[in-house]
Amino acid sequence: MGCDGGTIPRRDELVRVKKKPEAKDKDAELAFKWRCCTITQEILQRPIVVCHLGKLYSKMSLIEALLDRSTLPEACKHIRSLKDVKDLKLTPNPEFAKNEDKKEGSLDSRSAPYLCPVLGLEMSGKFRFVAIWSCGCVFSERALKEINTKNCHKCTKPFEDDDVVIINGNEEDLQLMKVRMEKRRQQNKKNKEKKVIIKQETEDTNANEPSGSGIKRTAIVSKCDDVSKKLKSGNDVSHSKIGNMISVGKVTKAEELRKMKPDYSVAKDKHASNVYKSLFTSHQSEKDQDRAHWVTYNPFYN
Structure with missing residues (x-):
């Protein structure tokens, strides 16, 4: 069996013991x-x-x-x-x-x-x-x-x-x-569904507009009409007041508001110069001449 000759064995050499698990750091x-x-x-x-x-x-x-x-x-x-x-x-x-x-x-x-x-x-x-x-x-x-x-x-x-x-x-x-x-x-x-519903409602509202241009444009036109009526009636409306009345859009001057009306004519505009008026065929000097307008002049048609 061995273990003779004066040797002294240890217990772990004679008996198989279960190894301890390695300790983790x-x-x-x-x-x-x-x-x-x-x-x-x-x-x-x-x-x-x-x-x-x-x-x-x-x-x-x-x-x-x-x-x-x-x-x-x-x-x-x-x-x-x-x-x-x-x-x-x-x-x-x-x-x-x-x-x-x-x-x-x-x-x-x-x-x-x-x-x-x-x-x-x-x-x-x-x-x-x-x-x-x-x-x-x-x-x-x-x-x-x-x-x-x-x-x-x-x-x-x-x-x-x-x-x-x-x-x-x-x-x-x-x-x-x-x-x-x-x-x-x-x-x-839920937030995504809410965004989709709001987007659909906005598109439906814009589609139902009679002019087809949306709520924003309708509001601008209505406010421009109000300012034009005040200008025609002779009331003094300053540029600051016009800017306050029109909170949306880029139109802020009285001259631009007049030009937006359908009955506006360059020939009747007192602020336009004669040189600027001569560019249009509605000018008196252009009606009297026989030749073609100088802006659209073509020598083959004279």
Whole structure:
């Protein structure tokens, strides 16, 4: 059987024991989860986007995966288009920028490239972070709870509870993010239907106009008629008053309003010069002459 000759065997040499599982480095695991793209497993490159479930992606890698959906992982199948992701407004970490002399492709778990703009906590996975879907700003969950307000802590834009996306959350957070994702999609669908209805109503209203030129043109013509009546009656109407009366359109002068009337004639216009009037056949000097008008002169017809 062996083991003779004065040898002293150890227990692990005689008995086969079950090997212990390898212990994972938690810091390295968090650094990989928070600083690498979910699709390519490479270091995140700007612009960085987040999906409805709080996973981080490099936008260029995501676009390539959407063009060839066979490369899209099963965990990312909920992303249908770029409307299902949001560009993040991240705050750079100055300490990380000072130590950015490492080799390309290396992960330094001692510092994070981004931090919370409110409390200064590093975005390394040790602290929970959230993103606001409506504006894309990112800050820590502690800041969201301590400063209890419905305005973004970074850009001060208002937001709702359903706009909060927990970045790299646990299983319970993942279920909550799925519920909020469905609410956002339903709200976007309702807003899209409202826009289509408003557009159809506008087109139908313009189509039913008798002149066929739309509501805006009808309003301009009616206001121009009112101003012309005042001018004919002899009332003093200044240019400022005319401009106030005609709030739409580009007509603001009394002379231009007179020219818009159907009974306007250049020959009767007192403000037009004789040289300008001579360009038209209605001028008296043009009616008396036998030859063709000089503007349309052709020697073959004289």
